[in-house]
Amino acid sequence: MHSPELLKGTLQTIVLKVLKDQGRMYGYEITQRVKDLSDDRILLTEGALYPTLHKLEAEGMLRTETETIGKRVRKYYSLTPQGRSLVKERVSEFIAFIKTMGNVLQVELG
Amino acid sequence: MHSPELLKGTLQTIVLKVLKDQGRMYGYEITQRVKDLSDDRILLTEGALYPTLHKLEAEGMLRTETETIGKRVRKYYSLTPQGRSLVKERVSEFIAFIKTMGNVLQVELG
DNA sequence: GGTTAATACATAAGAGAATTATGCATAAGA
DNA sequence: TCTTATGCATAATTCTCTTATGTATTAACC
Numbered sequence A, B: 001m002h003s004p005e006l007l008k009g010t011l012q013t014i015v016l017k018v019l020k021d022q023g024r025m026y027g028y029e030i031t032q033r034v035k036d037l038s039d040d041r042i043l044l045t046e047g048a049l050y051p052t053l054h055k056l057e058a059e060g061m062l063r064t065e066t067e068t069i070g071k072r073v074r075k076y077y078s079l080t081p082q083g084r085s086l087v088k089e090r091v092s093e094f095i096a097f098i099k100t101m102g103n104v105l106q107v108e109l110g
Numbered sequence C: 001g002g003t004t005a006a007t008a009c010a011t012a013a014g015a016g017a018a019t020t021a022t023g024c025a026t027a028a029g030a
Numbered sequence D: 001t002c003t004t005a006t007g008c009a010t011a012a013t014t015c016t017c018t019t020a021t022g023t024a025t026t027a028a029c030c
Helices: A011-022 A027-037 A046-058 A081-105 B011-022 B027-037 B046-058 B081-105
Strands: A062-069 A072-079 B062-069 B072-079
Touching: A011 A027, A011 A046, A011 A072, A011 A081, A011 B081, A027 A046, A027 A072, A027 B081, A046 A062, A072 A081, A081 B011, A081 B027, A081 B081, B011 B027, B011 B046, B011 B072, B011 B081, B027 B046, B027 B072, B046 B062, B072 B081
Parallel strands: none
Antiparallel strands: A062 A072, B062 B072
């Protein structure tokens, strides 16, 4: 598990990007996907994830559909057009940030 | 200027690394060095920098010497042996984090 | 000679983003 | 049957940083 401080500020970027790649996901699925992609190094906590999803929905970046599997409810999230723009922006920002950090730390990243 | 949230958790790493590279620096000098290396994209605030320096000193990672230039006091910081270990650890952590993020975001970084 | 900007340190109050804790409920596996 | 996994949600707390404030010296401009 990574030192969690570094993760701060990356949650939105992560959520938006995996949603873009997968198309349509529910909360728990997102945590598992990120866990897998990160080799168990990034474990999203529910206390951070759900408020983030709600916020992005409220801002019009995500839309939801509810599905009932058996008696269990799943809330699927997908990107709105605005959300699509935001992903690009966030990912670009992150890449630019890494580039800058590479200069400051004088290391090759990637 | 980068979105400041991404910067969270990187302050110690940045401070330690520039100190390692320069050998001996005072607070204001660190802010200017980072400003230069980052092309004005990372502007360390004093409210964050000084408490961090004090903390690292209290933990035995940094040592200080005070110098008086004219009537102005400068507090020079340099790494202790423990501090040297910490830099390596922090930089490695950061590189590992970036690698992980590359996988999660499915992008080439660096 | 006077004003502004830069240099140089420091700390306190407040904001923001996450962790931790808690709560509820269903389904699967041992 | 009991534990683990699945699935959502929110409140309290913690941590880190920004913003604001305070003090003081030096250089640059007009």
